[in-house]
Amino acid sequence: MSSSILKITLLVLLLSVLELGLVVAIMPTPIIHVPEWVQSQLSNMGVRSHVTALLLNYRGYDTLLAMVILLVAQLGVWIVYRTTNPSPKSNSPLVQPLPRWMLPLLILTLTFVLWASINTPDSGFIQLGAVLASLGALVKFIPFLPPKPIARFPLRLLLGSGLLIFFGIAVMFETIYFPQYPLEWMVELMLVIAISLMIVIGLIMLLIGTPGLSWHHSKSAKKR
Amino acid sequence: MSHSLLTTLGVMGNPLWATLVIMLPLLAAALIVIVGHRSGPWFALAATVGVLVSLFKLAESVWINGPQEYPIGGWNAPLGIQWYADGLTVLMLLMMAIVGSLVTGYAVKSFRYSESIRFKTQKPPATPETTVKLLPRYENGVSHSTERLKYPLVSVADPPSTLPALVEESMDNRASSKSDYLLFWPLWLLLWSGLNGLLLSADLLNGYICLEIVTLATVPLLILKGGAMALGTGMRYLLIAWTASLFYLLGLVLLYRAFGTFDIQLLALEIGSGPTTWMAILLIIVGLLIKTSFFPFLFRAPAPVTALVAALVIKAPFYLLLRLWFEVFPTTVLPYISNILGALGALAIVWGGWQAVQQQRLTLLIAYGAVAQVGYLLLLFPLASGITDLWSLTAWQGGVYFAIGHAFAIAAMFLVADNIVQLLGTDHLDKLHGFGRIDPISLVTFALAGVSMMGGGLVASGLLLKAAWISHQWWWIGGIVTGGGLLAAAYVFKVLKPAFEKTISYQLAEPLPLSMKWIPLLLAIAAIVLGLVTTPLTLLEIGAPFEYEGQ
Amino acid sequence: MISNLIFSMAAMGLFTIGLYIVLIEAHLLRKIMALNIMGSSIFLLLIAIAARHSPPIDPLPHAIVLIGLVIMVSFTALALRLARRIDQETGQTCLPKDDWSI
Numbered sequence: 001m002s003s004s005i006l007k008i009t010l011l012v013l014l015l016s017v018l019e020l021g022l023v024v025a026i027m028p029t030p031i032i033h034v035p036e037w038v039q040s041q042l043s044n045m046g047v048r049s050h051v052t053a054l055l056l057n058y059r060g061y062d063t064l065l066a067m068v069i070l071l072v073a074q075l076g077v078w079i080v081y082r083t084t085n086p087s088p089k090s091n092s093p094l095v096q097p098l099p100r101w102m103l104p105l106l107i108l109t110l111t112f113v114l115w116a117s118i119n120t121p122d123s124g125f126i127q128l129g130a131v132l133a134s135l136g137a138l139v140k141f142i143p144f145l146p147p148k149p150i151a152r153f154p155l156r157l158l159l160g161s162g163l164l165i166f167f168g169i170a171v172m173f174e175t176i177y178f179p180q181y182p183l184e185w186m187v188e189l190m191l192v193i194a195i196s197l198m199i200v201i202g203l204i205m206l207l208i209g210t211p212g213l214s215w216h217h218s219k220s221a222k223k224r
Numbered sequence: 225m226s227h228s229l230l231t232t233l234g235v236m237g238n239p240l241w242a243t244l245v246i247m248l249p250l251l252a253a254a255l256i257v258i259v260g261h262r263s264g265p266w267f268a269l270a271a272t273v274g275v276l277v278s279l280f281k282l283a284e285s286v287w288i289n290g291p292q293e294y295p296i297g298g299w300n301a302p303l304g305i306q307w308y309a310d311g312l313t314v315l316m317l318l319m320m321a322i323v324g325s326l327v328t329g330y331a332v333k334s335f336r337y338s339e340s341i342r343f344k345t346q347k348p349p350a351t352p353e354t355t356v357k358l359l360p361r362y363e364n365g366v367s368h369s370t371e372r373l374k375y376p377l378v379s380v381a382d383p384p385s386t387l388p389a390l391v392e393e394s395m396d397n398r399a400s401s402k403s404d405y406l407l408f409w410p411l412w413l414l415l416w417s418g419l420n421g422l423l424l425s426a427d428l429l430n431g432y433i434c435l436e437i438v439t440l441a442t443v444p445l446l447i448l449k450g451g452a453m454a455l456g457t458g459m460r461y462l463l464i465a466w467t468a469s470l471f472y473l474l475g476l477v478l479l480y481r482a483f484g485t486f487d488i489q490l491l492a493l494e495i496g497s498g499p500t501t502w503m504a505i506l507l508i509i510v511g512l513l514i515k516t517s518f519f520p521f522l523f524r525a526p527a528p529v530t531a532l533v534a535a536l537v538i539k540a541p542f543y544l545l546l547r548l549w550f551e552v553f554p555t556t557v558l559p560y561i562s563n564i565l566g567a568l569g570a571l572a573i574v575w576g577g578w579q580a581v582q583q584q585r586l587t588l589l590i591a592y593g594a595v596a597q598v599g600y601l602l603l604l605f606p607l608a609s610g611i612t613d614l615w616s617l618t619a620w621q622g623g624v625y626f627a628i629g630h631a632f633a634i635a636a637m638f639l640v641a642d643n644i645v646q647l648l649g650t651d652h653l654d655k656l657h658g659f660g661r662i663d664p665i666s667l668v669t670f671a672l673a674g675v676s677m678m679g680g681g682l683v684a685s686g687l688l689l690k691a692a693w694i695s696h697q698w699w700w701i702g703g704i705v706t707g708g709g710l711l712a713a714a715y716v717f718k719v720l721k722p723a724f725e726k727t728i729s730y731q732l733a734e735p736l737p738l739s740m741k742w743i744p745l746l747l748a749i750a751a752i753v754l755g756l757v758t759t760p761l762t763l764l765e766i767g768a769p770f771e772y773e774g775q
Numbered sequence: 776m777i778s779n780l781i782f783s784m785a786a787m788g789l790f791t792i793g794l795y796i797v798l799i800e801a802h803l804l805r806k807i808m809a810l811n812i813m814g815s816s817i818f819l820l821l822i823a824i825a826a827r828h829s830p831p832i833d834p835l836p837h838a839i840v841l842i843g844l845v846i847m848v849s850f851t852a853l854a855l856r857l858a859r860r861i862d863q864e865t866g867q868t869c870l871p872k873d874d875w876s877i
Contacts, residue, residue, distance in 0.1 A: 007799050014795050022787035025478050025503035026780075026820070050834035051841070058303040059838055061296050065421065065433045066845040068250060069440055071257070072414050073849035076444035077856045079407050080455075126841050160258035164251070201845075303835065429839060436846050443853060452864040459857050460870055463806055466850055467797055470813045473843070474790065477817055480836075481824050 067163055067197060070204045074159070102138070110135050129201025162200030239294040241282040242307050242424055245317065248274045249417035253410040264409030265332055271413055272325045275420075279321050283314045283763070290766060293426065302485055308426035311766035312624060316543055319628045320419050320536055323635050323747070327535075328412060330639055330743040331528035335405040337646070337737060338526070405526070408448060412532070415441035422540050428476050429486040431544055435472070435515070438540050439465045442533055446525045454524035464518050471511030478504040492552050505553055509561065512548075515541035517572065517598050527642030534594050534638060535631040542601055542627065549605065550620070562609040569602025570704040577711025581718065586651040589715055590641050593677055594634055596708060601627055603701060607691045615694040621761055622687025629684055629754040633676035636747035640669040643736055643744065659723040665741040667723055672748035674716030676755060678709050683758055685709075782823035789816035801869040803858040807851060814847045 055063050113131055252271035256264050286292055291310035300306075309317075418437030425431050439462075447458040476486065482500040485491050495501065516538055525533070549558070576596030583589040604623025608616040643666050644659065645651045660667040679685050685705065692701040754760070793813035797806050818840045825836035862868050 010798060011795055014791050018794070019787060019791045021499075021503045021506070022474075022790065023784055025500045026481065026783040026787060027499070051837045054303065054834050054838040055841060059305060059842075061305050062430060062433055062838075062842050065418075065430070065437060066842045068414060068417070069433070069437055069846055069849045071253070072411070072437060072440045073853050075257075075407060075411055075414070076440065076853045079411070079444040079447055080853070080856050080860050126845060157258050160254040160256075163254040164258075433842065433846065436850075440849060440853065443857075447857075452861070455857060455861050455864060456870050459803065459854070459861060462850070462854055462857065463797070463810070466810055466854070467794070467813075470790075470810065470817065474817055474820075477820055477824070481820070 063197070067200055070201060071159070071163060074204045106135050106138060125198040126201060129198040132198065132202030133204075158199060159203055162196045162203075165196045236292075236294060238285065238292075239296075239307065241278040241285070242292075242294065242309060244278040245275055245282065246417055246421045246424065248278070249413040249420070253413040253417070256410040256413070261406040261409075264406050268328060268409045268413060271416075272321075272328070275416075276321055276325065279314075279317055282309060283318065286310065286314050286766060287763060302487065302490065305430050306426040306487060306489075307424045308488070309424060311764045312543075312546070313423050315624070315628060315760055315763055316539065317420060317423050319539070319631050320416065320423070322750075323535055323631050324412075324416055324532065326743050326747055327528050327531050327635055327639070330531075330740060331408065331412075331526075333737050333740050334526070334528055334642075335408070337740065339405070405448060408445065408526075408529075411441050411445055415445070415532075415537070419536060419540055423543060426488045427486050428479075428488060428491070428548075432469070432473055432476060435540060435544065436469060438537055439469060439515070442537055445529045446533070448526050448529060449524060451524065457524050461518070465515055468511040468514035468518075471507045471514070473511075475504040475507035475511065478507070488547060488551055495552060495554055497554050497556050501554065502557065505557055505561070508548060509545065509565075512541040512545045513565075513568070513602075516545070516601070517595070519594070527639055530642075531635040531638040535635040538598065539627060539631060546604075546624070550608075558609050562606040565602050566606030566701065569599040569605075570700070572596060572599030572602065573704055573708040574599075574711070577708055577715070580715040581711060583715075584653050586641050586645060586653060586656070586719065589653070589719065590637055593637070593712065593715060596712070597630055597634060597677060600630070600705075600708065603688065603704070607688060607695060607701065615691045617765075618687050618694070619691035621764055622684050622691060624764060625754070625761060626684035626688065628760070629676060629751050632747050632751035632754060633673050636669060636673040636744045636751060637677065639740075639744040639747070640666050640673065643740060644670075647736060653719065653722065656719065656722045657725050663736070663741070665745055667720070669741075669745040669748045670723075671716075671720060672745075672752055674712070674720070676748065676751040678712040678716060679755065683755055683761070779823050779827055783820055786816045786820035786823065789813070789819065803854075803861065803868050803870065807854045807858065810854075811847065811851060814843065818843060 110132065113128065248271045252267040256267050259267075282292075286309055291308065293306055293308045296305045296307060415438060418434045418441060422431055422434035422438065425434060442465075443458050443462045446461060447454045478500055479491065479495070480486060482498065482504075483491055483494040483496075485494065519533055519538065573596045576592045576594075576599060580589050580592035580596065583592060601623065604619060604626075607619035608623065641651075643663070644656070647663060647666075648655060648659070689702055689705060692705070790813050793809045793811075793816060796809035797813070800806055800809065821836040821840050821843075825833045827833070858868065861870075
């Protein structure tokens with residue numbers, strides 16, 4: 001009984017104090033207009049859309065840090081799941097093997113998505129990475145494919161190298177270049193960055209959900 | 225209007241050193257991922273050396289040229305991100321680097337030592353056949369294992385852990401192999417890189433992202449040892465830190481909504497009072513305070529991790545709070561809040577000290593003592609809230625200097641406490657008799673670190689007390705500082721008293737390697753030295769957000 | 776303008792609801808979902824900010840939302856794996872209570 005009184009009290013408190021404060025805080029204040037020179041600066045870049053220009057050029061450092069966060073999450077999951085026993089397949093009704101004809105469909109979808117992303121003006125590589133990851137997650141349920149990726153060298157190479165590519169380009173741009181003047185190959189460079197980031201995102205979001213994936217799986221497998 | 229008018233704008237500097245300070249640990253972590261986890265300590269060593277060299281170069285350039293700032297990639301403030309380095313930044317970067325490298329040097333030996341201890345005391349692991357037989361079976365979607373009581377629709381049959389999850393004694397007997405500890409290195413490097421990025425950035429959103437890197441990297445470090453209690457601690461820390469981050473982000477977004485920028489210097493120019501600002505300040509302060517003061521009792525984490533979290537990770541949100549408080553928040557708002565912060569600090573000091581005195585176990589005693597020390601950090605705000613007076617500069621210098629010395633002292637304290645506990649096999653205070661005979665180095669270290677916790681360094685406390693005297697806040701701040709010192713003396717002597725006795729009532733487990741003993745000693749000596757030397761204070765004055773006559 | 780205000784107020788309402796659930800509920804999965812709700816409410820507020828005067832839409836909040844999404848996903852992933860692991864180790868889906876028995 002007392003715990004529900006506590007809950008109601010907390011709810012009332014939160015609603016009155018916090019919510020009122022927040023609502024008052026967002027009442028229309030004199031609104032800052034995005035300055036015109038900011039707009040003109042944005043349209044000078046050779047990259048396609050404003051958001052991509054922000055993400056890869058102006059705030060590329062933030063994007064780099066976001067990729068670092070993904071890597072940190074991946075390492076964290078590797079620590080949490082130090083088990084080296086791969087989980088056997090379950091018989092739960094939630095998880096059914098996909099029919100065999102879905103695999104070609106998945107590959108087709110993936111190719112189309114990649115091709116479309118290259119040709120449209122707004123390359124949202126983060127969303128594409130998520131699509132990649134979800135398609136890859138579905139691959140787990142195809143019965144005749146190997147069930148569990150293991151953190152062997154090629155996988156780790158891909159993971160680390162995406163970050164390294166971005167790091168190299170970031171260092172180059174931050175310390176050496178002042179790209180006030182657009183470079184002729186900047187567009188292609190941004191494409192390389194975007195694709196590498198997409199691969200990293202896709203890989204990480206795929207691997208994070210995989211049970212039994214362990215850094216030293218191979219070592220302990222040899223022990224037995 | 226805020227006091228940004230008093231801040232000297234920086235000189236456009238050479239970005240190489242700042243870049244290296246942030247990017248070298250990142251590069252090392254990425255290389256560890258590629259090359260393999262056994263290379264961890266070596267890459268960490270290389271990164272540490274590189275960062276220390278770059279830091280000294282950066283400090284040199286700040287010393288000579290004044291505050292440095294650099295827009296990343298040449299894109300300027302409203303859309304791009306700026307780096308800013310003044311005396312405060314450089315001092316905190318040096319603190320992170322020096323304490324970090326000493327603690328991780330300790331960690332190299334400590335992990336090996338823990339592994340050798342566990343190897344000698346653990347039972348032989350279960351054979352694979354036994355493990356397979358223990359797997360719960362699923363028939364018709366219903367589990368036959370007694371552990372899976374509630375959710376029969378759990379989709380994957382996971383094997384149980386090889387040891388039962390009981391409520392454990394203070395010494396965790398879980399068999400942890402050395403390869404588990406090897407994942408410490410890439411995580412520490414990423415954590416360090418996030419800390420450095422946070423200290424250097426002058427863009428609040430960038431600061432938020434770096435703060436998230438720090439939080440996310442700390443959580444798995446807390447779980448390195450494994451076991452149900454460690455997992456619970458890590459989860460608790462994750463949830464609370466995540467909530468606090470969201471508070472901070474909401475505050476930032478509200479500020480953006482009203483003033484249109486995330487950059488510290490632009491925001492300082494644009495900011496004004498109003499309900500939005502009030503709400504944003506409230507949210508930001510609550511978020512950062514929670515992150516600064518909540519470190520759950522970390523005795524489930526390996527000792528280097530505890531030391532790193534309590535000494536360094538705490539300082540990151542504190543630094544953001546300092547920057548925002550002194551550079552961004554409008555001065556009309558500050559006096560109301562500063563007394564609340566001071567009261568919270570006083571509460572922490574008194575409550576933490578009182579709880580510490582009553583403890584019977586060493587690890588808990590030190591944990592409560594660390595909570596009390598965080599309270600001293602908060603005392604800085606009411607003392608320094610008169611912006612243009614001389615005494616607020618004094619208070620600011622004292623508070624920051626205290627924070628830096630505190631890192632060394634707390635790290636030394638946690639490390640030496642773990643030394644003692646490893647050696648004795650238990651952390652109950654009544655088993656500490658005669659400890660000084662066998663391990664005098666650890667005793668000396670504990671005494672020195674205890675002195676630092678009592679006084680917080682003579683120079684820093686002197687500055688704080690002087691500021692308290694001049695600003696007529698002596699009657700409560702001076703009392704709290706003195707009272708806190710007395711309580712600290714009480715709990716430090718509570719540990720030292722049995723250690724000096726002649727009778728010996730313990731059995732020595734395994735002699736500690738020498739480096740595990742002298743690293744905490746070095747940290748404690750550094751804390752004492754920082755309490756006596758005033759040279760870093762002149763570095764602190766570069767870019768200080770105060771106007772002062774003379775100099 | 777009114778729609779902007781409605782979105783902002785909805786965002787604040789969601790934030791408060793999320794915070795309430797985080798504080799009240801003991802089940803780990805619900806806490807994690809509530810934290811996601813709080814994060815999404817901040818993104819909603821950011822989008823409302825971006826559209827505060829229509830023709831030149833402010834792109835900076837859009838970029839912040841994307842980066843914030845990546846951060847939110849990382850946190851959620853780690854939290855979920857931790858919760859799963861706690862469930863494996865202790866059989867419970869709430870935080871172990873013994874940490875505070877001091």
